[in-house]
Amino acid sequence: MINKDLSIDFMGVHFENPFCLSSSPVGNCYDMCAKAFDEGWGGIVFKTIGPEHFKVDEVSPRFDELTKEGTPFVGFKNMEQIAEHPLDENLADLKKLKQNYPDKVVIASIMGTNEEDWVELARLVEEAGADMIEMNLSCPQMTSHEMGSDVGTNPKLVQKYCEAVKRGSSLPMMAKMTPNITDMVPAAKAALAGGADGIATINTVKSISNVDLEKKTALPIVNGKSSVSGFSGKAVKPIALRFIQQLRVAAGLEQLPISGIGGIETWEDAVEFILMGSTTLQVTTSVMQYGYRIVEDMKNGLMHYMEEQGVDHLADLVGLANKNIVPAEDLDRNYKVYPEIDWDKCIGCGRCFISCYDGAHQAISWDDKIRRPTIDTSKCVGCHLCALVCPVGAIHPGKIVMKPGREGDPEKVDVVSQRLH
Amino acid sequence: MTKKYQTEAPGYTMTTVMEEAARCLLCHDAPCSQACPAHTDPAKFIRSVRFRNIKGAAETIRENNALGAICARVCPTEKYCELACSRSGIDVPIDIGGIQRYVTDFEQAADMHILKKGNSNGMNVAIIGSGPSGLQAAVTLLEKGYGVDLYERQAKAGGYLTYGIPEYRLPSNIVDYEIKRITDMGANIHLNTTIGEDITMDQLKADNDAVIVAIGASESKVLPMFENNDAVETAVSFLARTKDAQGNIDLPKDAIVIGGGDVAMDVVTTLKKLGVKHVTDAAYEEFDEFRASKKELAGAEAEGVTILDGYIPDSIDGHTVTFKHRHMNSKLTIEADKIILAIGQTVNANNLGIRLEHGESPSAGYKTRDEKVFITGDIAQGDKTVVYAVQKGKEVADEIDSILGGNHND
Numbered sequence A: 001m002i003n004k005d006l007s008i009d010f011m012g013v014h015f016e017n018p019f020c021l022s023s024s025p026v027g028n029c030y031d032m033c034a035k036a037f038d039e040g041w042g043g044i045v046f047k048t049i050g051p052e053h054f055k056v057d058e059v060s061p062r063f064d065e066l067t068k069e070g071t072p073f074v075g076f077k078n079m080e081q082i083a084e085h086p087l088d089e090n091l092a093d094l095k096k097l098k099q100n101y102p103d104k105v106v107i108a109s110i111m112g113t114n115e116e117d118w119v120e121l122a123r124l125v126e127e128a129g130a131d132m133i134e135m136n137l138s139c140p141q142m143t144s145h146e147m148g149s150d151v152g153t154n155p156k157l158v159q160k161y162c163e164a165v166k167r168g169s170s171l172p173m174m175a176k177m178t179p180n181i182t183d184m185v186p187a188a189k190a191a192l193a194g195g196a197d198g199i200a201t202i203n204t205v206k207s208i209s210n211v212d213l214e215k216k217t218a219l220p221i222v223n224g225k226s227s228v229s230g231f232s233g234k235a236v237k238p239i240a241l242r243f244i245q246q247l248r249v250a251a252g253l254e255q256l257p258i259s260g261i262g263g264i265e266t267w268e269d270a271v272e273f274i275l276m277g278s279t280t281l282q283v284t285t286s287v288m289q290y291g292y293r294i295v296e297d298m299k300n301g302l303m304h305y306m307e308e309q310g311v312d313h314l315a316d317l318v319g320l321a322n323k324n325i326v327p328a329e330d331l332d333r334n335y336k337v338y339p340e341i342d343w344d345k346c347i348g349c350g351r352c353f354i355s356c357y358d359g360a361h362q363a364i365s366w367d368d369k370i371r372r373p374t375i376d377t378s379k380c381v382g383c384h385l386c387a388l389v390c391p392v393g394a395i396h397p398g399k400i401v402m403k404p405g406r407e408g409d410p411e412k413v414d415v416v417s418q419r420l421h
Numbered sequence B: 001m002t003k004k005y006q007t008e009a010p011g012y013t014m015t016t017v018m019e020e021a022a023r024c025l026l027c028h029d030a031p032c033s034q035a036c037p038a039h040t041d042p043a044k045f046i047r048s049v050r051f052r053n054i055k056g057a058a059e060t061i062r063e064n065n066a067l068g069a070i071c072a073r074v075c076p077t078e079k080y081c082e083l084a085c086s087r088s089g090i091d092v093p094i095d096i097g098g099i100q101r102y103v104t105d106f107e108q109a110a111d112m113h114i115l116k117k118g119n120s121n122g123m124n125v126a127i128i129g130s131g132p133s134g135l136q137a138a139v140t141l142l143e144k145g146y147g148v149d150l151y152e153r154q155a156k157a158g159g160y161l162t163y164g165i166p167e168y169r170l171p172s173n174i175v176d177y178e179i180k181r182i183t184d185m186g187a188n189i190h191l192n193t194t195i196g197e198d199i200t201m202d203q204l205k206a207d208n209d210a211v212i213v214a215i216g217a218s219e220s221k222v223l224p225m226f227e228n229n230d231a232v233e234t235a236v237s238f239l240a241r242t243k244d245a246q247g248n249i250d251l252p253k254d255a256i257v258i259g260g261g262d263v264a265m266d267v268v269t270t271l272k273k274l275g276v277k278h279v280t281d282a283a284y285e286e287f288d289e290f291r292a293s294k295k296e297l298a299g300a301e302a303e304g305v306t307i308l309d310g311y312i313p314d315s316i317d318g319h320t321v322t323f324k325h326r327h328m329n330s331k332l333t334i335e336a337d338k339i340i341l342a343i344g345q346t347v348n349a350n351n352l353g354i355r356l357e358h359g360e361s362p363s364a365g366y367k368t369r370d371e372k373v374f375i376t377g378d379i380a381q382g383d384k385t386v387v388y389a390v391q392k393g394k395e396v397a398d399e400i401d402s403i404l405g406g407n408h409n410d
């Protein structure tokens, strides 16, 4: 079995590997966290701890899933708030975890309703032995408007509470940001101005996942009613990557330490977050679906990737894709690439024909005797919808041509993806 | 028609293997893994495939089973992992063998070198026979730092992998590739060398710290009535020369095959694939007690073989055999160009000084009366399949290591 060093430093703390549980029920008590460490996770963000006076009162049931065809958990909706366990129990768990797992990273997630709460919670978790603090400024379903994403979308409050945490503790601290915002940069800058050392993102996306057609309310049904609440899992990965990219390219944030979150399930997802600028990674939904064991393949797959890339230090990969994501107006629009159909692979289903007609440019003609598609280059715009719908991967990028009157060498155009299909 | 004989059924693509892996329920305490005799851990490698870590899947297979690409193709999974699979509670078991084949093909295409020789401990073990049990024992010993010499009577290594299981089920290039990894690790294979004739057992014992006898049951049984008859050939001889010639052999007009196990099914299916029009199999067992695996029986039936179940040969006159039914008052006389006997294999342990009863060791385990000599594979007690040969190969190596005390590479 391959064995490579996956360790990385983040906000001054050494992680034996970048894989952490994100704050949620997957890290809700000592026994769970101990099991997760034993199975190989590098760090844990403990379930968000609130002040003594805030009483958590949860609904039941509290989850729903988005499916597509046979695939469960395309996305996951939850209506949960913060830790249900009493404050002193949570602090005792943090303390015991750090004692028994000194080499692993224990991160306390906290959330207050006012400045005094934030100061006090920060002080308490430092006293309990946490290595780091994560400020939860982003839960979208709190029953109090003094808490959660209502705070995280208000840069003034973000800065004020970050300052409060820094008064309560000297631990490295990251602010966890909400995606329920058009531009995350002002909130992130406010956090840094308030003393944050880094950013964790994303928390869940406000959503309605499914509607019950008889009861005429959303799922899950809580005694006949439901609420807008947070969406997570694979479906939010593109949203998370987008926010992380936009943070890392904002002026002044190029070196921003980021803990990436949102739909991570495989080593490939993990590498995507790292290439986009994440130093550590956090995971909840896929752990809820499959268990802590998924970290084995994430670690092993990441090691193989580093080996293939000839990289010995994980830190060397952080942010490598940032420079290749440019504003839409800067993309090369001088050429088009025609699809090429491999008739030996083609099984004659006709899906490319249907999609090109109904969703693109009527550029595929269909021979109904031999059941084979042909591309008419006079109509084809090179969108490659056909390649995406083909069930056997028979369609791939073919001839590249410059648009009329444009300069350039079609030989030098780079369009081929190495991703395994 | 040799093309049909030489062509393996198509395997999965990345898309279709993901579809199959997506059917896996990712069970807790997975029953498939518990049911694999060689501990290849299907639940773990399928999970790796599911999470797109194909290289990790290859490591799991290879580190547990040095013949993973072969087992993927020939393992009677319906008796082991797939029999245990929880998915049967919904519809049909996961195609574990098919997924394993995809992963090992990927391993080969990516030219991965997963197995590594351990630091030398200065000791050497001789292995007689290069079938699956000898090969696996060699790998486990090499990993532990032993030097290994394999002695093989035939011109090619592999035992029944090379001289038995037909090309369409197990391509020779796969066997060659698996053996090459083992020689690349440092195993020396001495071909065309029969122990007990070319080299004595005493000589081997003197030159090595231990000797493993892994000779399998490499000869066919023959009933007295079939002796000295030019129309008669044994299954082992027929399958060996057919595979060696890649199917380019002189074909009989028609053939009778006698036997109802997997070997008989291999013979009839091979004959049909090569283009012999009329092939009849006569089996001692009736269908409800048939010994051949369902897969193999279905394969033979798909080729259009006639199977007479419950018939035993009564007499033979040249090319004409008369059968009688075991229970019914019925006799059948058939004349055929060729008569092939697939009624079981026997062991030839001449001059090796080991004691066997009914082709296997009289006692469980791998020890013999001679403390330097061990047995493994088909001649050890337990199932006679490739995957068992692999497991027995690992176990005999572990046992030798625990006795010689060299296991500092564990």
Ligand SMILES: Cc1cc2nc3c(=O)[nH]c(=O)nc-3n(C[C@H](O)[C@H](O)[C@H](O)COP(=O)(O)OP(=O)(O)OC[C@H]3O[C@@H](n4cnc5c(N)ncnc54)[C@H](O)[C@@H]3O)c2cc1C
Residues within 6 Å of the ligand: B074, B075, B076, B128, B129, B130, B131, B132, B133, B134, B151, B152, B153, B154, B157, B158, B159, B160, B161, B164, B165, B166, B193, B194, B195, B196, B214, B215, B216, B217, B218, B239, B262, B263, B266, B345, B348, B376, B377, B378, B379, B384, B385, B386, B387, B389
């Ligand atoms: C036609 C056929 C099809 C089969 N199909 C399957 C299948 O689909 N799936 C499955 O799991 N199992 C199958 N089996 C069974 C499987 O092949 C055996 O269980 C397995 O090969 C046993 O391995 P082994 O290492 O003990 O011995 P073998 O494979 O028999 O190898 C023994 C080797 O020792 C050599 N040898 C013997 N004596 C000496 C000597 N004195 N000196 C030097 N070398 C010697 C022989 O030449 C031979 O190469 C099949 C068997 C046959 C015959």
Ligand SMILES: Cc1cc2nc3c(=O)[nH]c(=O)nc-3n(C[C@H](O)[C@H](O)[C@H](O)COP(=O)(O)O)c2cc1C
Residues within 6 Å of the ligand: A022, A023, A024, A025, A047, A048, A076, A078, A079, A080, A081, A082, A083, A109, A136, A139, A176, A202, A203, A204, A231, A232, A233, A234, A236, A261, A262, A263, A264, A282, A283, A284, A285, A286
């Ligand atoms: C059931 C559930 C409870 C959560 N509770 C918290 C929480 O207490 N604090 C917090 O910061 N984030 C919480 N989250 C958000 C996750 O930590 C994470 O940011 C989000 O789910 C996206 O990651 P994922 O796609 O890997 O799940 C919760 C998510 C879920 C699904």
Ligand code: SF4
Residues within 6 Å of the ligand: A338, A339, A355, A356, A360, A361, A362, A363, A364, A375, A379, A380, A381, A382, A383, A384, A385, A386, A387
């Ligand atoms: S690339 Fe677009 S326009 Fe061209 S054939 Fe395919 S679907 Fe039609």
Ligand code: SF4
Residues within 6 Å of the ligand: A341, A345, A346, A347, A348, A349, A350, A351, A352, A353, A372, A373, A389, A390, A391, A392, A393, A394, A395
């Ligand atoms: S979608 Fe693919 S398989 Fe189907 S007709 Fe088009 S090229 Fe052929």
Ligand code: SF4
Residues within 6 Å of the ligand: B023, B024, B025, B026, B027, B030, B031, B032, B033, B042, B043, B046, B084, B085, B086, B087, B094, B096
């Ligand atoms: S028993 Fe079947 S469903 Fe369960 S893990 Fe094994 S292959 Fe998958």
